[in-house]
Amino acid sequence: MRALALAVLAFAAFGCDTTACRPGTQRGCLDGADGAAQQPGYQACSASGEWSACYAVGACVGGASTRQRYARCDSDAQCGDPQCAVCGRYSGVTNPAGAGICHSYCQQDADCATGEGSGLTPRCILGQCGLFCDARSRCPFDSQCLAWANSAIAAAYPAFQGLCQ
Amino acid sequence: MSASRLAGLALSGALLGTLDACGARTGLGVPDVYDVPDVDDVNIDASDATDVADVAACREGRFVLTARAADLIFVIDRSTSMNQSLGSLSRWRALRNALAASLPRFEASTNVGALFYPEASSVSREASCQVVNIPQLDLAPSTGNAGRVLDVFSTTAPNGSTPTAAALLRAYNWVVRNPSRARARFLVLATDGAPACNAALNPATCACVTGGGGGGGGRCSDALRCLDDTRSIETVRQIASNPLTAVPVYVVGLAGDNSPAYTATLRAMAVAGGRPNRAGGAPSFYDAREPETLGAALSAIQNEIARCTFVTPSRPTVTDGLRLSLNGRDVAYDPTRVNGWDWTDRAFGELTLFGAACPSDASPDTQLVATVACE
Numbered sequence: 367m368r369a370l371a372l373a374v375l376a377f378a379a380f381g382c383d384t385t386a387c388r389p390g391t392q393r394g395c396l397d398g399a400d401g402a403a404q405q406p407g408y409q410a411c412s413a414s415g416e417w418s419a420c421y422a423v424g425a426c427v428g429g430a431s432t433r434q435r436y437a438r439c440d441s442d443a444q445c446g447d448p449q450c451a452v453c454g455r456y457s458g459v460t461n462p463a464g465a466g467i468c469h470s471y472c473q474q475d476a477d478c479a480t481g482e483g484s485g486l487t488p489r490c491i492l493g494q495c496g497l498f499c500d501a502r503s504r505c506p507f508d509s510q511c512l513a514w515a516n517s518a519i520a521a522a523y524p525a526f527q528g529l530c531q
Numbered sequence: 532m533s534a535s536r537l538a539g540l541a542l543s544g545a546l547l548g549t550l551d552a553c554g555a556r557t558g559l560g561v562p563d564v565y566d567v568p569d570v571d572d573v574n575i576d577a578s579d580a581t582d583v584a585d586v587a588a589c590r591e592g593r594f595v596l597t598a599r600a601a602d603l604i605f606v607i608d609r610s611t612s613m614n615q616s617l618g619s620l621s622r623w624r625a626l627r628n629a630l631a632a633s634l635p636r637f638e639a640s641t642n643v644g645a646l647f648y649p650e651a652s653s654v655s656r657e658a659s660c661q662v663v664n665i666p667q668l669d670l671a672p673s674t675g676n677a678g679r680v681l682d683v684f685s686t687t688a689p690n691g692s693t694p695t696a697a698a699l700l701r702a703y704n705w706v707v708r709n710p711s712r713a714r715a716r717f718l719v720l721a722t723d724g725a726p727a728c729n730a731a732l733n734p735a736t737c738a739c740v741t742g743g744g745g746g747g748g749g750r751c752s753d754a755l756r757c758l759d760d761t762r763s764i765e766t767v768r769q770i771a772s773n774p775l776t777a778v779p780v781y782v783v784g785l786a787g788d789n790s791p792a793y794t795a796t797l798r799a800m801a802v803a804g805g806r807p808n809r810a811g812g813a814p815s816f817y818d819a820r821e822p823e824t825l826g827a828a829l830s831a832i833q834n835e836i837a838r839c840t841f842v843t844p845s846r847p848t849v850t851d852g853l854r855l856s857l858n859g860r861d862v863a864y865d866p867t868r869v870n871g872w873d874w875t876d877r878a879f880g881e882l883t884l885f886g887a888a889c890p891s892d893a894s895p896d897t898q899l900v901a902t903v904a905c906e
Contacts, residue, residue, distance in 0.1 A: 389654070390661035410663035414652035418665045421708070454710055455878035458774025462589065462848045464878055469775075471708065492700070493664075494707050494775045515877055516866065519774050529774065 387411035395420035397449060405449045408473060424477035425470055426450035436480055436497060436530060437507035439466045456496060458519045459512040459528050467509055467531045469495045482506035486530065497530035498523065505530035589852070589905035590845040596899045599842045599881055601715045602672035603637075603833065604644040605630075605680065606695075606702050608722035609651070610659075613689035613785075615723070618821045622723050622785045627684035629819075629826040634677035637833040642714070644672035645680045646705075648698035649691040659691025660728035660755050662698045666708035693740070695726035696759060696766040699780070703770045706778050715840050715881060716778050718770070719832060720800070723785035725758050725793045732757035738792055760796040768803035777876070780804030781832045786820035806835070809869070809886060839889035843880045845903045852904040855882075858897060862888050 391411045396404050397420040407422040425435050426447065434446050439453035445468035453466040471493055472478050478488035478495035485503035489496050499511035513528045514520040607626070617625040634643055646668045653659035670679050699720065706716050725740040735750065737757035751757050767780050782801035784794075797816040801807040807814030808828070817832065819825035847853045855862040855872050862884065865871025870886035884890075890897050 389658040390663060392663070410665050411661075412652075412663055413650035413658045413661045414654060415658075418663065418667070421665055452710060454776070456775050457777045457876045457878060458772075459878070461878040462846050464846065464880070491773055491775050492707065492769055493704050494773075496775045514774065515874070519772070522772065523774065 386415055387417050389413045389415055393417075397422055405447075421471070422449040423471050423473050425480070434468045435470055436482060436505070436509055437468050438509050438531075439468050441466075444468065454494075456512075456529050456531055458515050459531060460515050461512055461531060465509075465512075465531055471495065480506060483530065487526065498526040498528075499530050500525070500527045503530070589848045589903065591903055591905050592845065594844050594901045594903065596841040596843055596901055598640060598838060599715045599840045600640060600642075600713060601717060601836045601840060602642045602644060602706075602711070603836055604646065604668065604672060604702050604706070604716065604718050606698050606718055606720045607645060607647045608693060608695070608720075608724060608785075609647045609649060609687065609689050609691070610693040610724055611690055612693075612724045617723075617786055617819070617825070620822060623684065623689050625822040625825055626721060626785065627681060628822060629829050630677070630684075631681055632826050633829040633833055634680065636830070637837050638674065638677060640837045641833060642672035642674055643670075643676045643680055644668050644705075645670045645676075645683065646698060646702045647683055647687065648701075649694055651687040651690075653691050656692055657755065660694045660697075660730075662694045662701050664697065664700050664704055666701075666704040668702060668705050671705070671709070672714075692728050692755060693722065693724045693726055694728035695720070695722060696763040697728065699763075699766050699770060703778055707776055710776075712879065715836075715876070717781065717806070717836055718778055718804075719781040719783065719829075720767075720804075721783040721785065722797075725760070725790075725796060726763040727757065727759050728755050729757060729759040729762055730754050732759065758792060758796070760792065760799070763796065764799045764803050767800045771803060771805040777805075779806045779875075781806045782816040783825070783828050783832070784816045784818050785825060786818070805868075806832075834891070835889060838891075839884040840875065841882055841884070841899060843882060843901045843903065845901070845905075846877065846880045847903050848906045849904060853882075854902045856900050856902075857884075857888070857890065862899075 389411050392408050395407050395409045397407050405422040405426050406424055407420040409417045409420050411417055434444065435451045439445050442448055442453045445451040445453050451468040451470045454469050455461060455466050472490035472495045475488055475490050478490050480488060483504050483506040487498040489498050497505065499505055503511050505511050509530045511528050512531045613623040614621050648662050649659035669683060670676055699718065702718055727740045732754045734754045734757060737751055739751040739756055740758050770778050771780050782797055782804055784797040801816035802814050808817045817828035819828050843853065863871040865885065866873050868885040871888050872882050872884050875881050875883040
């Protein structure tokens with residue numbers, strides 16, 4: 367009887383694979399996006415032992431959205447499914463024309479990698495992707511290497527001249 | 532009671548617990564964003580949340596600026612020590628009352644959101660250190676949210692540890708995943724305790740946040756009780772100076788532990804957040820030692836946000852192509868952000884008046900005019 371009760375308690379604690387979890391842990395997940403795209407992401411376990419929703423990271427796999435990442439944009443719609451990329455403007459570069467760029471979310475630098483352009487350093491900073499560039503870089507699509515907005519940011523990233531946008 | 536009866540109770544209780552734990556937690560509040568075509572009207576109605584501060588390219592001329600609408604996200608300490616007193620009230624109650632007094636006055640221009648930490652449903656002290664980095668707030672910023680923020684003070688109670696760095700990252704994650712062209716975003720950290728919950732620290736050598744206070748000496752029982760000063764300061768710095776998306780962070784310290792280590796941590800976080808309190812001379816945090824000073828600190832922060840952040844409808848293409856005047860008097864460009872104006876998000880045409888340059892009242896006669904030159 368005691369063994370049965372322990373087994374039941376163990377199931378209660380860990381048996382529900384989709385929800386019950388150890389607080390603070392994370393795991394990968396896949397989220398459906400538009401068309402044939404599948405978006406990798408992550409889930410995290412809350413303090414109360416529940417898995418969160420799946421939050422997208424990196425570029426979409428398949429579908430039409432992949433090729434839009436790091437292209438200039440005026441609206442989110444041009445970047446494809448919002449899980450794959452959104453149209454944003456980086457706050458740390460001089461951008462007098464107000465150009466936007468399709469960027470994605472991330473957990474690590476590899477989530478931001480792209481086969482487009484050359485001489486670029488993809489970086490994930492606090493969950494957001496950017497392409498760091500210098501004078502030898504060729505930014506993807508129609509984006510350009512925009513210079514840092516001020517000397518403080520330039521000093522913080524001395525190896526780069528700015529960001530592709 | 533028989534053994535079988537006990538086992539049956541255990542079974543039903545465990546299954547109920549499991550079913551409860553299996554409840555989904557989903558949902559992101561994604562703000563509406565609309566693009567508007569370029570228009571000749573140079574006044575941007577910042578009080579209308581659906582307007583987009585999507586400024587045109589450079590146009591020469593003089594433009595009357597209006598304040599940029601803002602989202603203010605409170606990151607509120609709900610750790611056990613918030614039960615302790617601040618004057619005649621608990622810190623928890625004092626903060627609730629100060630918010631009740633200040634939030635309604637700024638609702639027209641500022642949407643309020645909140646993240647309380649640690650989570651109210653934490654299953655243990657260790658679990659209360661876990662504020663996972665997902666883009667969720669307890670309350671996403673919206674109009675008329677003040678009452679909902681205040682309700683949380685009534686429906687939950689302080690309990691658990693102080694995972695400040697994780698809570699700030701979570702609030703920032705929400706901002707990044709919910710971009711808005713229409714609104715400036717700010718975080719306000721309100722805490723009474725030294726940050727903790729860093730499992731990577733060494734309890735044998737760290738400063739301990741318990742039994743004598745932040746840095747008060749003594750050996751910690753475990754790493755989660757170590758003062759997490761370096762990581763917390765660095766987290767604030769990264770959030771406020773991220774070249775991808777920078778979000779200023781205000782720091783309000785409710786009179787808690789006044790040890791030097793605690794005070795130094797709050798001060799360093801305030802400076803790193805880019806919006807320190809300069810009222811006392813040296814930049815520092817908003818130090819609330821009484822309910823009255825807490826209310827004054829919250830009002831000062833909201834006043835600064837509501838009245839000092841503007842959007843120019845024309846971005847200059849030359850370095851010194853923008854001159855500002857407030858009620859006919861020139862406002863100096865001041866990249867040190869002590870007394871004058873500086874770009875705070877130039878891609879959006881956002882600029883901010885700092886220090887004495889910011890008008891202290893909301894007089895309808897106050898007029899900020901930009902003169903823009905183009906190449």
